[in-house]
Amino acid sequence: MSAFDVTAPNWNQIKQANVTGAASLASDGGVILPTSQGDLHITFHTFGVRLRIGISGQADYGLLVTTPDIISPDIVNSEQQCTLIAGDSKLVINHTPFTFELFQGNKSVQQTANDGHFVRRYRLPPLAKVDEGWLISLELGTEEAVYGLGEKWASLNKRGQLVRSYNHDALGVNAEISYKNTPFCWSPSGWGVFVHTPSPVTHAVGYATWSQRSYGVLVEDEALDIFLMHGDDGQAIINTYTDLTGKAPTPPVWSLGVILSKAYYKDVPELLATAKDVRAHKMPCDVITLDGRAWQDTDTRFAFEWDPKRFDDPAAVINQLKADNFKVCIWEYPLVSVQHPLFAEMAKKGWLLKDKRTGEAYQYQWDMSAFAEVLTPLPESGIVDFTHPDAYQFWLESHKPLFDLGVDMIKADFGEQVEDDNMLAYSGDSGNRLHNVYSFLYNKCVYEAAEKYSKNGPFLFSRSAWTGSQRFPSQWGGDPQADWGGLGASIRGALSWGMSGAPFFATDVGGFYKDTRDQELFIRWSQAAVFSAHMRLHGIGQREPWSYGVEAEEAVNQALVLRYRLLPYIYSAMQQATQTGVPLMRAMALAFPKDRLAAAFELQFMFGDDMLVVPCLKPGGEVDFYLPEGEWERFPSGQTYQGGKTYALTLGLQEMAVFVPKGKRIPLGPDVEHTDALADQQPQISHYWPK
CATH class of the missing domain: 2.60.40.1760 (glycosyl hydrolase (family 31))
Structure with missing residues (x-):
């Protein structure tokens, strides 16, 4: 400044x-x-x-x-x-x-x-x-805590922090900068x-x-x-905030299943072989993802078209995935390469952000220092102007052929690139006034395309978000480092975003970059992600459980089976979130506002009303946790614990630390490998825990 x-x-x-x-x-x-x-x-x-x-x-x-x-x-x-x-x-x-x-x-x-x-x-x-x-x-009162302000990776209590509500391509989860921000916060004092x-x-x-x-x-x-x-507590204030800025609609049931991804499946044989392997290994999974380079030519993207060098018949590929009961997710970003004819067409119509100095379409140049060996260098590009009603409608309608082909969901990546005061929008705004809201407009456009054209119900994964983006579910936390610190920060990001009025979130299970094939980390990340609104295995390199070894496959598949059994419970919690704005993953300060000791345990959380989850965040399986007042039963063993105390456990690789208040019953569904196996593709209660 x-x-x-x-x-x-x-x-x-x-x-x-x-x-x-x-x-x-x-x-x-x-x-x-x-x-x-x-x-x-x-x-x-x-x-x-x-x-x-x-x-x-x-x-x-x-x-x-x-x-x-x-x-x-x-x-x-x-x-x-x-x-x-x-x-x-x-x-x-x-x-x-x-x-x-x-x-x-x-x-x-x-x-x-x-x-x-x-x-x-x-x-x-x-x-x-x-x-x-x-x-x-x-x-601020002497001991007053403050929560919210978007997806942030450090302490959930923002007291003592300088936080800027400004979206960044953060390239990780290790600093103050983040992809999803909103200038909304609250205090437990009301x-x-x-x-x-x-x-x-x-x-x-x-x-x-x-x-x-x-x-x-x-x-x-x-x-x-x-x-x-x-308001009486954080839940009441979040309800007010989301009354003002919008509640999240309940996503389709299939989106609750496992989403498999990596950056990236290089060709059709690799993609189809992976899909076949998933079913052969009996890994529960609903969605497979074609990331950016998997289906587009990087030099000419983004133009809603399949790379002809690898996809001579994309419909046949999608039909084959559908035959194996997969939904299909594809990647996009809101930029158009200067090397594609669409750039000139959109520029001529004024549908790209303009350069104030020349009046021509702004040509965005990427900072190549972030790419090097990890990411493919990206072409100079125009940025779609979503403030222009015709450009907005064109971009929305351009999704129709993709959904008609059988695509089910869009991974809407990026959206943080409006950083220059020389970028001028049709609305008259530029620079700082356009920067954050650009993510909102981008999310809105792509979600409305899914509402209009998706045959299986609208669902979106977006990385950047602003006030109101919770109306276009869901969001994922981008680019965590594949280590224990990346796991812990990702959970904080999910909880902080939930405390900011956005109830649905997913992490990159296994971490996005610097993967060392740490099977224990992958197991613990997968187990923690069972208890999130959405669950996606994603990163640079394979994320199929067997790629980490036999022990990892066994432990992770067991966790994924539990995920599908919990679908009735998860879907009910999602419907509650749609009514109240309260997230599925609830930080202790949000779930137990009158219990000051609970707030200190920032990385354990309530999942819905009745499941307290203690993620394992370090090698060796040791967890320390706190149970609020009352009697608790460990899920699924049924062992009883007295609340108002702290505990320590050492978990085996297949064990999780999950607790339910005594007297509460958890609805469970049948064992299925995908939601197409459910009658009418809706959650079904086969029994309750405890019986």
């Missing part, structure tokens, strides 16, 4: 807002409050308040699915303060400088950060206009914050360089639009 250094801001150079006049009712039932930085528009809702200030009228891209009903307040103005009262909610605003405190009943929900300073009254400005956009600061913007947002969450007792929010947009929500 040029004028505002987020790592070491100079607060003395920032002009904060002061109230300059009396509050008055707006025509929509809200309140207009004049300030030195423009009019602040305040609206009350059943879930809290919404604050808006700055230039309006820019594209909002449909991130909100509803306009919440407004509760008109009573206004009490005085010389130094105004008080707004709407039902049980009350907002008290001081004038010089602008500060606020929001109450629900007699409880203070949230307020301006009150970290005092000798030089100025507040260490962080309560509300200020800065060169990059807007800054607002909120209070408040949530959602910044409605397509632009980057920096969150200094008790970040000591700014203030260890404050939450500073820097919004890089011309307008500030922020929702302050209250």
Whole structure:
């Protein structure tokens, strides 16, 4: 950043807002409050308040699915303060400088950060206009935790972190940068914050360089639009957030089965031989994936066409896979090589992002330092402009021949490439304002194509995502290192994304890169992934269990059999997620909000309402875990454990640490190798555990 250094801001150079006049009712039932930085528009809702200030009228891209009903307040103005009262909610605003405190009943929900300073009254400005956009600061209690903010790999509790809501091709799971972000977070103490913007947002969450007792929010947009929500716990606040930004529809049953992939099956014989091997080894599996280089010519992609050098009859290949009861997934990205005629056709129609300097289609050049020996260098390409309605419709309809051919799902890769202020969209946006929302528009377009054309129900795998992308399930965590740290970080990413309103997630089982053929790691990753919304085996190199050895095949196949037995339980949890926004993989802080000890165990989680899962995250099989109050039974042995305690176990290669509250029953289905074997392809309960 040029004028505002987020790592070491100079607060003395920032002009904060002061109230300059009396509050008055707006025509929509809200309140207009004049300030030195423009009019602040305040609206009350059943879930809290919404604050808006700055230039309006820019594209909002449909991130909100509803306009919440407004509760008109009573206004009490005085010389130094105004008080707004709407039902049980009350907002008290001081004038010089602008500060606020929001109450629900007699409880203070949230307020301006009150970290005092000798030089100025507040260490962080309560509300200020800065060169990059807007800054607002909120209070953090001494031990207050904060969760959410997207797919992040470090501690689930963001307290002490500087987090930027900005999508990256992260090339792994080892840094702050990530593929899926949203400026939404919540605290177990009963408040949530959602910044409605397509632009980057920096969150200094008790970040000591700014203030260890404050939450500073820097919004890089011309307008500030922020929702302050209250709720009994994280689940209630997630429900509110997803009411605003959209609930995830329940995916088709077949998507719950195992998805097999690798980067990549080089030709048709390898692909078909792998499919035959899966059935010969009696490995439960529903979907096989043709990754990017598996079906497209890398130099000329992406153009919705099969590489003619390897696929002279793609329909015959798909029909053969279908005969073996496989659904088919194919890869895409939203770029078009300059070497393909489609680039010139789309450029002529204005369907690619333009170069501000020339007015011509922007030609994106890849950073080749990330490719080298691991990835194939990619061609200079145009970027599809999903803000152009005709380009959007063209890209959507271009999927029809693929679905007509028998393709069942799309792996929508990339979407993080809008990084240059010189890239101009049809909407008028460029650079930062377009960067994050591009992922949302891309996800939306491809999911709507699946809704319109897929014969077996819409399902999508996307890597990058923004606010609202949960409406287009599902997402996967990209590119983890194939080691124990990659496994642990992938689980954190899944839990963090779930705490951010996105209920469905999958990891790259086995890790994506630096594979060392570690069979114990592959076994433990597979066992953990049984208890995720979706399960995909994927990486550079083979991910078929037998490729890791006999012990791996036996242990992983046993885990996959369990996955299919759990389909009735998983599908029921998915239907619940569609209603509430609550994820299948629930971090302990989300599942047990009143149990402070539980929150410390960040890598164990509840899977649905009734299964507590303790992944094995190091070689040797040792696991340490905590069971909340009550009696628990180990699944499936039935051994009883008393809750409110910590435990340690050493697991055999085929053992998992899974626990169920005593008295709960887990519905189980039959042993099948694919969901086509189920009557009407729907989950069926054959019995319950315990009997």
